[in-house]
Amino acid sequence: MKWIKIKEKALTENYVEIHYREVDHEMELLVSYLQKSGILLGKKDGQVKKLLADDIFYCEIVDRKCFAYLEQEVWILEPGLQEILSAYEAAGFVRIGKSMIVNIHKVDRMESDLNMRVRLYLENGETVILNRSYRQDFYTRLKKEVERNATD
Amino acid sequence: MPLINKKNFLPIVCMIYTGISMGKILLEALRGYKDPYYSENIITIFVITVIATAVVGIHYFLQNLPVIPVILGQYVVLLGLIFGYLWIEGHFSELGTFAYRDAFLSFTIPYVIAAGVYYISFFNRIRNANKMLDEIKKQRRQQEWKDR
Numbered sequence: 001m002k003w004i005k006i007k008e009k010a011l012t013e014n015y016v017e018i019h020y021r022e023v024d025h026e027m028e029l030l031v032s033y034l035q036k037s038g039i040l041l042g043k044k045d046g047q048v049k050k051l052l053a054d055d056i057f058y059c060e061i062v063d064r065k066c067f068a069y070l071e072q073e074v075w076i077l078e079p080g081l082q083e084i085l086s087a088y089e090a091a092g093f094v095r096i097g098k099s100m101i102v103n104i105h106k107v108d109r110m111e112s113d114l115n116m117r118v119r120l121y122l123e124n125g126e127t128v129i130l131n132r133s134y135r136q137d138f139y140t141r142l143k144k145e146v147e148r149n150a151t152d
Numbered sequence: 153m154p155l156i157n158k159k160n161f162l163p164i165v166c167m168i169y170t171g172i173s174m175g176k177i178l179l180e181a182l183r184g185y186k187d188p189y190y191s192e193n194i195i196t197i198f199v200i201t202v203i204a205t206a207v208v209g210i211h212y213f214l215q216n217l218p219v220i221p222v223i224l225g226q227y228v229v230l231l232g233l234i235f236g237y238l239w240i241e242g243h244f245s246e247l248g249t250f251a252y253r254d255a256f257l258s259f260t261i262p263y264v265i266a267a268g269v270y271y272i273s274f275f276n277r278i279r280n281a282n283k284m285l286d287e288i289k290k291q292r293r294q295q296e297w298k299d300r
Contacts, residue, residue, distance in 0.1 A: 104288070105288065105292065109282055110282060110285070111278070112274070112275065112278050115218045116219035116220070116271075116274055117218065118278065131216075132219075138281075139280075139281055142284040142285065143284065145284075145288050146284050146287050146288055146291070149287075149288060149291035149292070149295070150291065
C-alpha cells in the first residue's frame with residue numbers, strides 16, 4: 001500500500017483519509033489501528049475534552065456516573081461501561097469488576113496478597129482490585145492480546 | 153458462571169462417588185482387607201459426596217468474600233455436616249471405634265491437598281499473567297518502533 005504524509009500547518013485538527021479498492025487484510029489492520037485510537041468525550045465542570053481511549057487507565061461507575069481515570073486527570077464520560085467495552089475493546093479495555101473496566105495496556109504488574117485478592121498496579125502508580133468473578137476473563141483476554149499482537 | 157449448577161450437580165456427584173468407591177474397593181483388594189461396615193461406608197461415601205459437592209458448589213456465590221475465610225468456613229461447615237451425619241447414623245447402626253477420627257482424616261487430607269493445589273495454581277496463574285503483561289509491553293514497544 002502506498003501512503004502519503006503531508007504536513008499542513010493551517011490544519012486545526014489532524015485527519016486521515018483512506019483510499020481503497022477493496023478491504024483487504026492490510027486495510028483491516030489499518031482500520032483496526034485507527035479504531036483503537038478511538039475518541040471519547042469527557043466532561044468536567046462545564047468543560048468538554050476529547051479523550052483518547054488509549055489514554056484512559058480505567059473507568060469506574062460511581063453514583064451512576066461513569067468516571068474515566070487518566071494518568072492524572074478524571075473526566076466524566078457519557079457512555080456506560082458496557083458501551084465503552086463494546087466500542088473500544090480493541091483499545092485494551094477489559095472488565096475487572098461489576099462497576100469497573102481497566103485498560104490492559106496500562107497495567108504494569110499484578111500481585112496477590114495472602115488472602116488471594118489480586119491487585120493490578122497501573123503505570124500511574126494507582127492500584128485497582130481484580131474481582132474474582134472476572135479473573136478468568138482477564139487471563140483469557142491477556143492471552144488473546146499476546147496472540148493478536150504476535151500475528152500483527 | 154458457576155462450575156457446579158443444577159444441571160450438572162447429579163452427574164458430578166455420580167462421577168466423584170464412582171471414583172471414591174472404586175478407589176476404596178481397589179485399595180481394599182490390594183491390602184486384602186474386608187470392610188466389616190461395607191454397606192454403611194458405601195452410604196456414608198454417597199452422603200459425604202452429596203454434601204461436599206453442594207458446599208463446593210456455593211463457592212462461586214461467595215466470590216466477594218476473602219478466600220481464606222471461605223475455604224476455612226467451608227471446611228468447618230463440611231466437617232460439621234459429616235460429623236452430624238455420623239451422629240445420626242450412630243443412632244441407627246453401630247459405628248466403628250474410630251469412626252469420627254477416620255472420617256476426620258478421610259475428609260481433611262484430601263481437602264488440604266485440594267486447597268494446596270488451588271493455592272499453588274492461583275499463584276502460578278499470577279506469575280504467568282505477569283509474563284504475558286511483560287510480553288504485551290514488549291510487543292507494543294516493537295510496534296511503536298516499527299510505526300516510526
